Amino acid sequence: MQADRAVKLGTIGTAAGVFSGLFGVGGGSVMVPLLVLWLGYDSRRATATSLAAIVVIARFAAIVQATYGNVRVGDGILIGIPAVVGVLFGTWLQQRIRTREISLLFAALLVATAVELLVK
């Protein structure tokens, strides 16, 4: 691997790590656009490759959070395993229905959730 490519990947990984650790998310929203912009990925490969990186990044961040005593292991497992079933169902469903209206509806739900968090 060329040095400049490794530097770009390292920068993207570091940024995703900060994002993941700070917000408790995978960091895909940081990696995908940067892979497209800096390394010429198409969006499908960028999403797929960021998913593979997330396996490592989320695990690192979870381990670091565990050292602060913040991880509720039982809840994490109770969410993570059914979530796998949900994702498989969701991707199956995505092939079969129009997602446009659902996307907009869900965006509205996210806005409502943000408001809920702000007034909490």
Next chain:
Amino acid sequence: MIGAILIGLAGGTIAGLLGVGGGVLFVPGLVLFLKLGQHQAEATSLLAIVPVAIVGTLRQDHYGNVRRDDAVVMGGLSLAGAIAGVALANSLSGEALRIAFAALILFVAFELVRSTLRGAGEEPAGEERESP
């Protein structure tokens, strides 16, 4: 316990259906329904993301979409960032972190609307897009 399972099922389904990240759903679910603090919710979400990302990666790798060498470099070099990000989160109050997270999901909502109106939401999917 039922609450956590429902958060996982619902969050996973929406993540698979719309291609948004699971964490964006797990964290508010844990805060609003299971009454976890923002720090605990974020930390627990990270753990829940791992199995989802593993399964997603296996599927995408099957389609040949994963550039493994790049993923390994990005993942491997994320450690310092993850340590810094977690330290930053833990230096903030729960309230400050919750406000920052609310800003993040507003941004995700904005991006979702933008990509949907651009037509990406109707992309006929021969292969799948998904991201936890």
